Amino acid sequence: MKNNRYGIIANDDLCNYFSASVKSGSLSHAYILLGDNGTGKRTLARLVAAALNCEQKNGDGIIPCAECSSCKKILSDNSADVITVRREADKVHLGVDPIRFIRDDVFYQPNDGDYKVYIIEDAHTMTAQAQNALLLTLEEPPQYVVFLLLCENTETILETIKSRAPILRMKTPKKEEAIEYLKQNHPSAKTYINNSPEEFDQIYIASKGSIGRVLELISSSGKKQILQSRELTTKLIGALAHNTLSRDFGEIFADFSQKRDERERIIAQLLEIEAAARDLIVLKKSDCPAMLFFTDISYAEELSYCFSAARLTGIIKSSETARIALLKNANIKLTLTEFLSSLI
Ligand SMILES: [Zn+2]
Known part of the structure; x- marks a missing residue:
């Protein structure tokens, strides 16, 4: 999997791991992607979904290729085979209803690709009831299903879920890497870094290396x-x-x-x-x-x-x-x- 080009940095190891697992068919049915808000979990999850359905996945090239129609659909969030659920904006917890929806939906075959990918955002906020409902599906999922649970911590996640979903921790970039990335990809951040370098240093350290958080703070x-x-x-x-x-x-x-x-x-x-x-x-x-x-x-x-x-x-x-x-x-x-x- 190529990175950076798709907006993910400092996680080459994870990208390579997923790329190799997709190619060798050894991907698990579920993973927990662990990292603070803004560390690239959503981006990586989309890349994994694209790699799983990439038309080039049986070739020698890097996946996702980002060129085939499947990759384009998934990377632009327009694929019916990638289903994202998240907690409602005004709620503290992710309740059982979206998980019940998933439980029923997994039995419908993928629309276009080989895999259906369920991305559960804010998975660390799932209620115990929601987690138990998910567990039923995790125990025996259809072959074409992969779950990606995006978590900011795993303390609230049931051991029974953790035992079925390897935990992969997102890394944060080195400061020089982050600055380079921001300057190349975000003109407003580049202006801010150039015009207010000391203020940027303060915002950067307060963001604990999370690029998403830096970008959010710069503009708010x-x-x-x-x-x-x-x-x-x-x-x-x-x-x-x-x-x-x-x-x-x-x-x-x-x-x-x-x-x-x-x-x-x-x-x-x-x-x-x-x-x-x-x-x-x-x-x-x-x-x-x-x-x-x-x-x-x-x-x-x-x-x-x-x-x-x-x-x-x-x-x-x-x-x-x-x-x-x-x-x-x-x-x-x-x-x-x-x-x-x-x-x-
Ligand atoms: Zn592709």
Whole structure:
């Protein structure tokens, strides 16, 4: 399978694995594609579906060829043999109804190609009832059926499903690879990278290497929130490093409190503070570690000298305590006051 050309990067191994399995007829009936939002799961799933039905699959060339009519149909999302189900936009879970539809639909032969491919998006949100319904089909699927379960995590997936569907983890690209790809394929991203390189660095690290997430943030108001959140984390860590939290308490508390009605966002902010503190701990032990929060390693190194490892661990623990309290519905203002006071 060729990649990059189809919008997938950093996953050559997976592409080659699927290509070889299709050619040798050794593909499993189900796979779990595991990766964060925006890491290319949907793109890869479409490529697998195209490879399975590619008219060139018995030849020597790379599949999917992207040239035959079957590939063209599938890669442009116009094939009746590729069925995608996903959770409804306003729902937390993927319920049993779409899975019941699949359970009945698998018994109809493919329309054009050799295989019917069912892509289950947000599969990690399937209810237990939905998973049990799926299991019935996974146990004895017709020969022409392949299931691709796209998951952001597998904790909620039943062991009985996992035992029938090998888990394949999506990789994220190296930063240079990601920049190269974005510049070549997305003109708006290229402009952004060229005009605001420092801001791009911040958005990139907040996206944890997910290209889809980078693209989403670059073009949305979410970008502003990310930058504000990072500014607050930087301000707090700076105040702790220079022992100015008592003086800056009011300002930092006010910045936090702007989010007072948004419990989830404050929890995300606390996670970010923990990531920053972890970066500083790791920097004490390693010269060039992978950073979770900081984009400027020399600045982070300078900061790390201001803290003992025990102090950084204490910051993480305080943040975790606050986060757990918020998850248990504790009063937001009180929790924030306790959290910041514990750091002074
Ligand atoms: Zn083809």
